[in-house]
Amino acid sequence: MKCICLSPLFSKTGKLIFSKKGTINSSVCEDGSFKQGAYRQNEETRSPISRRPYTYGGKTSEVVVNTHQKDKRSEDLIRDTIKRNNILKNLESLEINIIVGAMYSKKYDKNTFIINEGEIGNYMYVSGEGEFEVLKQGKFVRSFGPGLVFGEFAIIYDKPRNASIRASTDALAWVLDSRVYKQIMRQRSSNKVAYLRGVALLERxxxxxxxxxxxxxxxxxxxAGDRIVEExxxxxxFYIISGGSVRVTKRNPGSSAELEVGVLEAGSYFGELALLGHERRQATVTALPPGVECLVLAREPFQxxxxGIEGLKSKTYPTVDPLPETPREAAEGxxxxxxxxxxxxxxxxxxxxxxxxLVQDRASRSTYALKRLSKHLVVSQRLQTFVYNEKHVMLACASCPFVPRLYETYKDSKYIYFLMEPCLGGDVxxxxxERRRFEDHVARFITGCVVEAIDFLHNKGIVYRDLKPENLLLDSRGYIKMADFGFAKRIGTSGKTWTMVGTTEYFAPEIVLNKGHNRAVDYWTLGILIFELLDGRTPFAAPDPMDVCSRILTGIDAVGFPAHVSPRARSLVRQLCRRVPAERLGYQGRGVADIRQHGWFQALRWDALRRKDITSPIVRRVKSNTDMKYFQAYDPNEEAALDETSGWDEDF
Incomplete structure (x- = not known):
């Protein structure tokens, strides 16, 4: 599988661990949840991925969302088709309406290929007219007519098409550029904040x-006709009208009749006093034709x-120091x-x-892990930002005992280099x-180390975004070091980013739908990690990435936990993997303290863990600083890298 990310070369195993397609036996439990049988991990859903920025003429493009006129029959076809799709049906109704408006029609002659197997997809389609056929490796698979979404994975990330689509008759399809989809999601997020900014009660x-x-x-x-609130x-x-309009009425004293006070349209709000307390409604608000969409903020979760409002007024957001630019000399003496x-x-x-x-200094005999990246390949995939992110994040984590140290960076005409602390215990x-799954105390120790690393990053305003066992290394004492920071990003303590990165089986719902994400994604992935450590598989695993994403959107409550996972562990996973990011344990009022104080961690002494005074339950003995027995043989033969002298790596 072609990958455009950096993380595969950070693996310390020396081989492709996941070399075969996964297989899964699925059944539906009596409660409607899905239950998974033995699952062999799948390279396609375990490989880290990212979406590159789109460019025209070497510059990142600005995307404008245009509305393309279409008749009502076509609008209804597109809307109904989207609502039947396992991924897109999870979008908000107004988002779907905007997408319907943004799709444009394109006609195809008979035998014209719309999608070619193996190419990177940038467009999603809805079949509108005519007949289409699916071909895999040139062989016919099936046919379909109007009313089907295809190519939708293109709006999630850069993935080679796994089949070809050809028009078997003269045909028409409705097309959506993935850049437009992403821009729609950005605008919706910005609009929500703008709506709140216009509320007088929230102006401070x-x-x-x-x-x-x-x-x-x-x-x-x-x-239309629904009473949203009643006097x-x-x-x-509290309600903000995001689409449509409502009529406001009040009772006429001494009469059963109601007097119309006015009409509120999109951008208006009502019911804001409910955020302050149990106030009785002062008027009745009724939806007008053809209906109304509202953004709703319930008082209970807000408080x-x-x-609540007073809590937010008094809340202070810590400032974060600039990330360091250069390695420190004489690290650890x-x-x-x-x-x-x-x-x-x-x-x-x-x-x-x-x-x-693994390299050794000829003078001191000290050993290091030396990672080298082909500058030409990094530039050709436009991943310079990821490389700099990794450098700056690792430098910022120099004092964290649960992250490998970065000692030096170098460059020459072909490569850039990271000289790092070696972790000779292998990876998790x-x-x-080898063990198939870990006992509770082992999983708890591993997770505790990860929690400390994530907390350190978040206090620096950094979101990690690629948590999984492949990225957890063991030092000679059996302590965990969280590695691979190519996907880490500085967003501040309350920022949000839309960069599409991660590993499919660990995607949070907001990443699948490209709605923007913040540090809450790390709490989601922490829940997925705990599940995998305890059961040897992830909760949403499936052979096909699209099925994985569909299951993620179905939610953790649809997952059947195996009997050997304790009730406390189940509780923790479910609290970490909440669909709404703000409801996840760790993101709420007391932050990571809520995770540390969960019952599953009752036996873990956090202070001792930070001091490394706990004997690790997974010590892997290392005879010397050149002992590589936990790393499998790897053929170092590789094609010679091309020179790259544009100067982008000046600060290495």
Whole structure:
């Protein structure tokens, strides 16, 4: 599988662990949940991925969302088709309406290929007229007519098409550019904050507080004639009209008749006093034809998760220091190491962009992990930002005992290099495969180390975004070091980003739908990690990436937990994997303290863990600083890298 990310070469195993397509036996439980049989991990759903920025003429393109006129029959066809799709049906109704408007028609002559197997897809389609056929490796698979979404994975990330689609008759399809889809999601998020900014009651709140409130907004649709709120009843929610209009009426004293007070349209709001307390509604609000969509903020979760308006007014958001630019000299008392003084002991791992060697300083005899990346390949995939992110994040984590140290960076005409602390105990995924699953106390120790690393990153305003056993290394004492920071990003303590990165089986719902994400994605992935450590598989695993994404959107409550996972562990996973990011344990009022104080961690002494005073339950004995027995043989033969001298790596 073609990958455009950096992480494969960070693997310390020296081989492709997941070399075969996964297989899964699925059944439906009596409660409607799905239950999975033995699952062999799948390279296609375990490989880290990212979406590259789209460029025209070498510059990142600005995307404009245009509305393309179409008749009602076509609009209804597109809308109904989207609502039947397992992924797209999870979008809000107004988002679907905007997508319907943004799709444009394209005609295809008979035998014209619309999608070619193996190419990177940038467009999603809805079949409109005519007949289409699916071909795989040139062989006919099936045919379909109007009313089917195809190519939709293109709106999630850059993935080669797994089949070809050809028009078997003269045909018409409705087309959506994936850049337009992403822009629609961005605008919807920005609009929610803008709506809140216009509410007088909230005018003194910071942009950060409004962004947190926006994450709690749910979308509700009301048919014409529905009474959204009724005069005299106790209010428990605040409403912003995002589409349509409503009529406001009040009772006429001494009469059963109601007097119309006015009409509110999109952008208006009502019921804001419900955020302050149990106020009775002062008027009745009724949806007007053809219906109205509202953004709704319920008082109970607003109070519980964010402390209400007063809590947000008094909340302070810590400032984060700038990320360091250059490695520190004499790290841990070591003299500066020169690249030419290093000799290779062996190869720890490799990937599409280069490899990781165990090297030894000829003078001090100290050993290091030396990662080298082909500059030409990095530039050709436009991944310079990811490389710099990794450098800056690792430098910022120099004082974290649960992250490998970065000692030096180098460059020459072909490669850039990272000189790092070696972790000769191997990686957690290899150990997990050997044992099939971990006992509670082992999983708890591993997770505790990860929690400390994530907390350190979040306090620096950094979101990690690629948590999985492959990226967890063991040092000589059996402690966990969280590695591979190519996908980490500085977004601040309350920021949001739309960069599409991660590993499919660990995607959070907001990543699948491209709605923007913040540090809450790391709490979701923490829940997925705990499940995998305890059961040897992830909760949403499936052979096909699209099926994985569909199951993620179905939610953790549809997952059947195996009997050997304790009730406390189940509770923790479910609290971490909440569909709404603001409801996840760790993102709420007390932050990571809520995770540490969960009952599953009762036996873990956190202070002792930070001091490394706990004996690890997974110590893997290392005889010397050149012992590579936990790394499988790897063929270091590779094509010579091309020169790259544009100067983008000046700061390495």
């Amino acid at each position: 709140l910071s942009d950060q507080s409004l962004a947190e409130m926006a994450d709690l907004l749910s979308v509700k649709y009301y048919d 005299g009843t106790q209010g428990d929610a 519980r998760l964010l402390g 070591r003299a500066q190491v020169r690249l030419q003084n290093l000799r290779r002991v062996g190869v720890l791992g490799g990937g599409a962009f280069g490899r990781v060697d 995924i290899t150990l997990l495969q």
